[in-house]
Amino acid sequence: MQEKVFRDPVHNFIRIDDPMILALIDTREFQRLRRIKQLGVANTVFHTAEHSRFTHSLGVYEIARQFAAHLINFKTQTPGDGGWQPEERRVLLAAALLHDLGHGPYSHTFEHIFKTDHEKYTQQIILSSETEVNQVLRTVSDDFPSQVASVIAKTYPNPQVVSLISSQIDADRMDYLLRDAYYTGATYGMFDLFRIIHLMRPYVGGIAFEDKGMTTVEDYVVSRYQMYGQVYFHPVSRGMEVLLTHLLERAMSLYERSKTDSFVDGHFVSEALVPLFEHQISITEYLALDDATIIANISNWRNAPDRILADLATRFLDRKPLKSIEIADDVRDLLPKLVELIQAAGFDERYYTAENDSFDTAYDSYNPNSKKTKTPIEVIQQDGTLVELSSESTLVQALRGRTYGNARFFFPNEMLSKHADWDLMAPMYEEFQHYVRNGKLIRP
Structure with missing residues (x-):
């Protein structure tokens, strides 16, 4: 077929x-x-972050295509030599394109609430x-869908x-770091994709990177560290996620009640x-x-007869995140007191408070005893031996196993309001504020 080209702001061209x-x-x-x-x-914090899973998936495909184009220079010569096998190109590209096919709306918040796995x-x-996807894959061979699915698995x-x-x-991480940096305006998420691809070398156990380009790989690791700290774990974005979580939890609770309570209409x-x-x-x-x-x-729920559902929907639609x-x-022992004050101010703690811990690691070396084992980044030396990245890089060594992110307590913005002395809630607000200083929980 004649090559099809998609214009893309991150990769310039996506070639098919x-x-x-x-x-x-x-x-x-x-x-x-x-x-x-x-x-x-996140678009409620970074207003240009309107890009879709569709554009990201095309980007992952394009990076995988560039991988395959580079690795053809290291194709296998004898069985078991660890070289690249050109016949793997199709399954690689199909898996890259389809890797996010199972995401639900609002992705990870959706998974948390409804216990799904994308x-x-x-x-x-x-x-x-x-599915149409299955039918297209079967045009290659009857077992091609299972091959692609096994890459995802x-x-x-x-x-x-x-x-x-x-x-x-x-390819997935490379595209979302570059794409999310572009659309959020976070320039610290950038790294040299072209250089990283040209450092790749296949070996029996996977993919390694030439040691002469270790600085480029270090830049990638640091970019990921910075993007998580500044974008993915942004406290306002997390506040909107908590709000959406509670909103959907309230909707599910009311739906369940509608099965036994005639005063609750499940048709909302x-x-x-x-x-x-x-x-089901x-x-x-x-x-x-x-x-x-x-x-x-959610737009319909803004006018729901249930006061909590209507209020949460309004806060979400009007961008009023939980603080x-x-x-x-x-100081974690102080949280029950804060919850008590929030309840006294008239808020149901189930839907207006939350503890949210967001942590990740900048880089993990291989640990076979870990529940979520991550494959290490391998560096291939001049003599052909492989070493794990952090053993060669003092920068990555400093980041290895280091967690970033924090634990936060979420609550209604009203608790930080200044109210007149005659306001019945004023004492609760004032006492609550004794525990808050510069965005942190403190002991008065």
């Missing part, structure tokens, strides 16, 4: 020369990703004979393909959300959900 890839892009399941924001509620849904969508027999899609330095939930609330949802019903489905319901303070371990 395989009719199967183009057909996958045109499927209804992939087009749905246009209607799911990549960063969820990777498992991605595999189900790929494997289901009911990290069980594909070739570790090189898996690590290119899912590791500490992969749209037909599209009912299977989700019933926890088919692939077809799941694929009908997107950000617009959730927003349409927060940082919690240190030595």
